[in-house]
Amino acid sequence: MILRSRLFFSLLIGFAALAVLAGLALHEPQLVGLAGILSQSGTPNPRNIEKLRLLPPTLLLAGAQAVLLALLEIICRQPISRVVLALFVSLSGKHRAAFLFGVGYLVIAVLTLDFGSMSLVKRFSVNTGLGNQAIVAKDYGKDYVLVRTLQQKTPETAHIFIRTRNDIQYLLNYDLYPRRFYFYPEAETEIGNIPPEWWDRHRIDWVLDIDDQDPSRFILMERSVRPFVSE
């Protein structure tokens, strides 16, 4: 039994060593490669990489937890290993397989909670003191220039014709509410070919043309006034 208890202790320390080594070994190039493997599309994207930057500290935390557990084992005279190993020995083959599945599940669950904790710690370290609007602005990144321009140049009562295939239009619709955004149902129609009665029916007073590839490039103009062109 003593040997088995040592085995349990060694497993904990081994896991800790592996986690710490992996945490120290993972650098940007490995994380980018990992992001490609983990994403469904097979290509890394900046948000995935940003998330994966939390992996090294998560692994270090998990390693520290395993070391702590191992120390507790020594200090408290191996209460966990005695119970767990006695249990494991008493199990039959298929029960042992289920037991190992359970342990594996629990380890990933703990890693999940560690990752969630690190994610929150990072978020609080970056967002502390920021209001909702500042956090949203950070989330937009360089595209926030579009939001800010619309906020500054158009009144809340504006009826804005929007032309883009970029999904940012839906976020503008949400974040700039109650401004009203309209699109012409036949997307291919040139602005000049849209019937005047359509403009009048929706009381369009602003026109916003956003680059489909780069939302920070756009043209905003009040109808019958000189256009505002982004830098």
Add this chain to the structure above:
Amino acid sequence: MLILLELLFAITVVLAIGILLVRLLLGRISRDSWAEVLGYSFGAGLGLVCLLSFCLAVWRIPLSKLNILLLEAALLLFLAAANWLFRPPLRWPSINSRSAVRLNGFEWLCLGVAAYSTLLVLVDTFSQPLLAFDSRSIWGMKAKVFYSQGGLYGEDFFDPARLHAHQQYPLLVPLSESLLYHHLGRLDDRWGKAFFPCFFLAMILVIYGGLRRFFSRGYSLAGVVLFSGLPVFVIFPHGSASSGYADFPLAYFITAFAMVLFGWVHSGKRADLSMASLFGAFALFTKNEGTALWVIVVACFALLLSFSTARPFHKMLDLALSCALSLLLLIPWFTLRPRLVLNDENYPAMFTPENISNGIGRLPYVIKGLFREILLKPHLWNVVGWMVLAILTAMTMRSWRMRHSVFFIIPSLYSGLLVLMFLVTPWRVEDLIPISLTRLLMHTAPLMLIWILFQAAALELVPAEWTGFSGYSRAMRDPQGNGERFG
């Protein structure tokens, strides 16, 4: 501080309505069913308030703070009076012996994992405003419209040229967010998410309570760990319990719907069926996928009845009545829905033999994506996929015939439907799968976890003295032998 009090008030009112409603439907509540009752009460209370506030909106009664408070007060009074008239006086659960609550080390571990994941979801929810795409562009947008316009007859819902993502989507989640905005008296989407962690906690209670009907306390708590240790529900930014997406609420309502029906199959009590009517209606009212899931769940239970009941016709009739009641509850939604603009996917119309045969070339990619999702993504699905595979290899024909197989068949049929959907979708499937598959699989993941637990117990992959599983008869009486669980 005031905000927290207002949120607590809103949640307490919803929970109180739910508890009164569940007690009215189920009758006397026994000591051991507290988890189930609390788990169901939150969803029942929120669903009912949202459905009735939707009715107010349809009847052109403005959704103002005063009207919402009046509605809640009227509901509380009505349900309290009905309980007083038709149900025996409430006796608070009493703990007779200390051993009843004494937990062993394993149970403490399970509770610790569940409590920590709940705390994570709670802090995650309130640590930032809505940031995920769908939570803002679809659900959050509708909530803003409901709050700002006090209803749905402004131009936002009905103008096809007004930018409004998925105008025909069901409205339970936006209504729940706008309910909080009304309680707070202002638009604040950081606090407007307050019901989402409640869904998470309610799901834990539903799973625990549902399993406790059949299993020991420790094994039921292990089920809770399976759920709360699944990364996709805790840390996945595009669909987790704190993300503001409607996928988690739908998963909750579908799980509650299936669990209540499973309980009814064993207890035979119409009270359980009346609960199923409610949760079925709320699932239909949460997301479009709820309709497909509702049909699948009902069909699976109808099939189960036809195989496993002595008098299937009577039970089928009861089930049909329950379904009819769900649909009746949603008449206001069904009458309004055709008037809403359909400017994007109409999947039911796309399921034609021609579209399916045209999309058959996508099948290898879709199947590969599905297996890759469930087997090679432990950061989302832990080892659930591998557990399912291991159990499937250990199964015998006899174990397929057991009633809990319904919890495997529902997710399997739903996954089959998702594959069909990917075959006919007008979008590039290479773009669609990465952003939607995980969220779609979430809807039935809790049912798959429940199946894993049942099947592991039935196959004795876990020692019988741990699971306490002795067939389905236990569900009909409480473990203390104090008579039926819902008297």
